[in-house]
Amino acid sequence: MSDSIIITRGLTKTFHVGEVDVHALRGVNLEVRRGEFLSVIGPSGSGKSTLFHILGGLAPPTSGEAIIDGVNIRALTENQRTELRQRKIGFVFQKYNLLPTLTAGDNIALAQALAHVNSRPADFDQILELLGVKRRLHHKPSALSGGEQQRVAIARALVNQPAILLADEPTGNLDTQNSNAVLDILRDLNKRTGQTILMITHNPEAAAFADRTVTMRDGVIID
């Protein structure tokens, strides 16, 4: 099995907005090792979220290659991309990650039901403990703090043992204290379980929690 869990070559994405073509990605070359914690920074509109959406199989690339855990995304149908999301990808977004009508515990259970997965990681209880949400599982999102909601979202993203955790500004909506707690947990998870994590952030201090940081500008990675 390859040492690289993500390999992209010349990845581009162009949106057609009316008559205008928006080149969100203009040739992204990126390699991420299995078990790496990578942070992605860059100005607004540089294409960070678009890159994550493609890596996570939410949208197809316009051109270029992207190999995720040995699977070439270019060759996948929409249905196959959906299955990729079920099995290999865990998403955490900036905010409103949880379905408001379900409790925290049911949000996690739903992710399993949608992926048709019955088993949880052996250490999932410890993960819940580590995230500090074990005693909050029967609450609805509206009864949880923003930090708790993000931590439940992380638990939900991990329950199906994804190859990659994609976190798009997971602390963007949190105060420093909650933000540091979430970042600590992500680093801890990465060290303990070897979970591959990619995290978008605007905050250089947050980026410093990762093993490595790449910067995007105008749809390419500049270093």
Add this chain to the structure above:
Amino acid sequence: MINKLVIENLKHRWVRTLLAALVVGVQVMSILTLIGLSRGLLEESAQRARGSGADIFLKPSTQGSFSFSSGQLNEAFVPFIQKQPHVKEAVGVLSTPVELVTTLNGVDFPAFEKLSGGFHFVAGGPPSGPDDLIVDSAYARQNKLHVGQTVKLLNHNWRLSGVVEGGVLGRLIVPLTTLQRLTGNASPPRISEILVKLDNPALTDQEVAYFNKLLQGNLQAISVADFVAQFSVNNVPALRAFIGVITVIAVVVGFLVVFLSMYTAVVERTREIGILKALGAKPLTILDILVREAVLLAVLGCLLGIAFSFAVRGLVTQFMPASLAVVNTPDWWPIAAAIALGGALLGAAYPGLKAARQDAIEALAYE
């Protein structure tokens, strides 16, 4: 888990859920009540026809040359019929409508009692004078009547001499001659139909054929059994058409309500649909969730509708037993349910497809 999501979604916006279910319920109730009412009224008429004690009805022939323009016939036929073989009793009846669904029936009381086997009086007794009236208990209850009081019908003051158990001939019975005089049918005396009782009911069909031959062009004979068999919804084309119209309205209203409810739900849940897709929900799964919500709405609506139909029936029986009769129609529950379900599925189709096709990234960008 998907079912739990569906139920929690409906509970989350419970006012909207309840309103949509209520509207569907009212539609189901309308259908069930309409059917129940049609059947109830027809059944009651049938029961009264049976309860008259007659075996054969003789009515003016539709192509008859001797019948009167008002669809009535000369009373002189009665003694003629009485003389025919196997006829035990022949009694003339004059019927005239007094209220929307009630008729006043004039008979020669002693003769009718012989034919029908007599009334069961709940209160009072048979008429003793020309202006005496007897009513059935449902009519008495609805109009709060008591024996001995004066009742004004056809602009005439009647004395209520007795209240009888229902199901015999009609709700209101008065002496024939008085009614003939009041309705301008006195000279020559006219009647609406003749009730015939045979000495042997087994000969009914044979006698019907005999009368039809004997009275060809004047009177038409029909056995009470055949007459009663006509009292079914299917034999009343106007009623069938009316039920059809109500059904179509029910489907359209059900469709619109579920459509609106589902459409607002889908717009309001745009972001949630994005999350579901990010979690790996397929378009079909999203559609499935919304269809289940619509089906649940329809089922809720049906249960409410059936409950409402019982309530309407209770109210009618309580307050208008004489004008309206509603029966329960459990055989129509599945039909009404199918109508509600059909409307709901149609209503869920567009919002469901819209949600299923929703672009995941755009949905996630939605706030």
